Amino acid sequence: MRKFINLSKNRQVELNKEFPDLFKIYCVEDTPHYKKVAITVFDHWLTREEFQNDSPDKAERLCRDKSLHDFAKVMSKNTEILNFKFTGKWERCSTSFRRFSSQDSLDNYLHPAGDNDSSDKFCRLVLPEFSAVYFESWDYTNIFYIQDDKIIPQIKKWASETGVYCLEYY
Numbered sequence: 001m002r003k004f005i006n007l008s009k010n011r012q013v014e015l016n017k018e019f020p021d022l023f024k025i026y027c028v029e030d031t032p033h034y035k036k037v038a039i040t041v042f043d044h045w046l047t048r049e050e051f052q053n054d055s056p057d058k059a060e061r062l063c064r065d066k067s068l069h070d071f072a073k074v075m076s077k078n079t080e081i082l083n084f085k086f087t088g089k090w091e092r093c094s095t096s097f098r099r100f101s102s103q104d105s106l107d108n109y110l111h112p113a114g115d116n117d118s119s120d121k122f123c124r125l126v127l128p129e130f131s132a133v134y135f136e137s138w139d140y141t142n143i144f145y146i147q148d149d150k151i152i153p154q155i156k157k158w159a160s161e162t163g164v165y166c167l168e169y170y
Contacts, residue, residue: 004098
């Protein structure tokens with residue numbers, strides 16, 4: 001069974017206008033369209049020493065993954081979320097938006113990739129209602145790219161409901 005279903009061409013065009021520079025933020029390049037907000041299991045930005053000394057055992061890794069998964073599930077229950085992928089290469093890269101074919105597909109996709117050695121398995125989502133982009137990332141920290149600060153209280157609410165933290169970049 002397919003995990004995703006492509007959206008109509010009209011909706012693709014609409015979403016491409018709403019979410020400029022997706023490939024740039026995927027490549028971790030700066031863009032004036034977005035501000036970053038982190039979702040993490042940590043209650044503060046780790047120092048270099050804290051980061052280097054953080055080596056959780058398997059039980060702790062599973063607990064951290066569960067917390068991030070719970071956040072993603074709460075997010076998905078409260079707003080429409082769509083997956084996107086890139087087709088083509090570099091300058092000619094285009095974005096294709098897709099909805100999930102089933103609730104199981106959505107739940108499986110939202111589960112953190114964990115200690116995967118490649119970011120190819122990380123989830124990439126857009127939240128059209130909030131004009132926000134959500135990327136799974138490394139070290140138990142996921143990133144929201146937001147176009148309007150008005151979404152931050154909602155993100156913080158979801159985070160507090162699931163035991164993770166919302167940290168703003170300065």
